[in-house]
Amino acid sequence: MAAADPAAHGSAHHGSAGAHGAGPAASVPADGICRGFGPQAPRDISAPAGRNGRIFNMAPPAARMNLCNIHTHTNAEHAGPGFALGAGSGTHGGFRCNETARLTEKELKDPAAGLGAFHGAKPGDTIEVHWVFSSCEVAPGKGLGSCMSESCQNPQLRVEAQAFLLVNDHTALDFKDYIYRGTQVNGLHQPRALPAGTGTPVIYGGSTTGPRYNQAICSPLQVTWSVRPDCARLDINSLYEWAALGNVFEEDHSHGVRPLVTAEELLSQIR
Incomplete structure (x- = not known):
């Protein structure tokens, strides 16, 4: 979940490195570890x-919060x-799904020949999808700024995360089953569904992510x-x-990762 400047509309998007996030620390600590901050993510x-x-x-x-991004x-x-x-390291470092090397030639064939509408993603890639929820009375939109409002600047934030292995296979999961299409449940904005069957989620306290942050910033x-x-x-x-x-989040590409x-x-401590 990329951070964004609350004053603008930016990402729960860990996305573009400069567009989101409350401002990073002004200087890098000598030992490379930031001080005085709460627990960080990812881990x-x-x-x-x-x-x-x-x-x-x-x-x-x-289910008791508003989907915002x-x-x-x-x-x-x-x-x-x-x-x-x-x-590897860098903006597109991170981790891949364990089954990556076992994909077939057919599963790895790009049906869009590199011209897919969702840029920066191709068969064989791993992506981590973040559904960001806010305690504010807000509607889904672009970036983390959509999770806040003038009357709600310090919301509780929750991110539901799922790693996917992208394949050219119509029998695999359909991303459109998990998107937002104006759904409201009990007056709260919600995705069509959240992924199930991929293990009991690990819940912990952390921060926003994205490539503008690391252990020093x-x-x-x-x-x-x-x-x-x-x-x-x-x-x-389906992606x-x-x-x-088109989507209300204005998402058309996959973003970089925080180390x-x-x-x-x-x-x-994960309990």
């Missing part, structure tokens, strides 16, 4: 240890049991994370269709 959800002492109330379940990252920002293959925002531990196969055709149809946070002083 290895298989490693529960953490020593960050900042405590905040965990957000309510997604959906966006994706190229490669998983988190590491987990089903996405443990390192993808931390995010000040507090986020309750709910990260599913297993990958799922997603039909890339292209979502972008081609994995490993310093225990920057992590909460």
